Amino acid sequence: MPKDSTSNRRAKPPAVPLSKRDQRDGRRVPEPRAGEGWDLDPVEVNAEYASMVQRQLALLGEDPSREGLLKTPDRVANAMAWLTRGYSQCVEDVVGDALFEEEHRNMVMVRDIELYSLCEHHLLPFFGKAHVAYMPNGRIVGLSKLPGIVEVIARRLQVQERLTEEIAGAIEDVLAPTGVGVVIEAYHLCMMMRGVEKQNSEMDTSSVLGTFRESQATREEFLALIGARS
Ligand SMILES: [Zn+2]
Numbered sequence: 001m002p003k004d005s006t007s008n009r010r011a012k013p014p015a016v017p018l019s020k021r022d023q024r025d026g027r028r029v030p031e032p033r034a035g036e037g038w039d040l041d042p043v044e045v046n047a048e049y050a051s052m053v054q055r056q057l058a059l060l061g062e063d064p065s066r067e068g069l070l071k072t073p074d075r076v077a078n079a080m081a082w083l084t085r086g087y088s089q090c091v092e093d094v095v096g097d098a099l100f101e102e103e104h105r106n107m108v109m110v111r112d113i114e115l116y117s118l119c120e121h122h123l124l125p126f127f128g129k130a131h132v133a134y135m136p137n138g139r140i141v142g143l144s145k146l147p148g149i150v151e152v153i154a155r156r157l158q159v160q161e162r163l164t165e166e167i168a169g170a171i172e173d174v175l176a177p178t179g180v181g182v183v184i185e186a187y188h189l190c191m192m193m194r195g196v197e198k199q200n201s202e203m204d205t206s207s208v209l210g211t212f213r214e215s216q217a218t219r220e221e222f223l224a225l226i227g228a229r230s
Contacts, residue, residue: 026066
């Protein structure tokens with residue numbers, strides 16, 4: 001049988017180009033509950049971003065002046081500022097002074113760290129779990145700091161491969177351990193919602209440095225710990 005061609009991947013019914021859409025009549029759209037989600041972690045609204053979202057709504061064929069959409073540009077501006085807050089944070093600030101001298105030489109691992117990020121190709125979420133481990137070399141970090149490092153790096157526009165490597169690199173920079181291992185298992189809405197590769201929408205990536213790369217025993221211990229479920 002011939003291999004599945006791109007024609008089979010086309011969405012049905014196909015999307016209507018933005019330039020050919022009728023403008024939506026706001027009076028005929030049912031209104032959502034007023035103020036829904038409005039007070040969620042508000043920050044100072046970026047007016048320029050909000051006006052860009054208003055334009056975006058119109059280009060999608062919507063009526064930005066209908067009641068349900070009136071606050072949407074400000075909401076989206078706030079939400080995007082929050083979802084990309086990692087740009088204004090750095091790993092050093094997250095770690096702070098939570099570094100300790102310690103002669104512990106066995107693997108330290110935090111498993112199932114909740115992870116949310118935005119794919120830089122579609123600005124759609126990908127989300128899942130990160131598993132982070134390192135082999136100390138005279139220095140350890142407060143355990144809660146590892147999820148914090150993941151969080152700062154994930155809250156930027158990312159691709160999963162680079163996210164994985166940046167987390168490993170950050171731990172190497174902060175701790176100078178003898179090895180680092182990071183595994184991320186994530187679902188990508190840009191694949192799931194667009195109907196692309198639904199079967200393979202969970203993606204696994206890993207980054208291993210130092211002993212995690214050189215020693216098969218260390219790598220296997222790491223993978224076994226990820227697989228172990230209580
Ligand atoms: Zn994407």
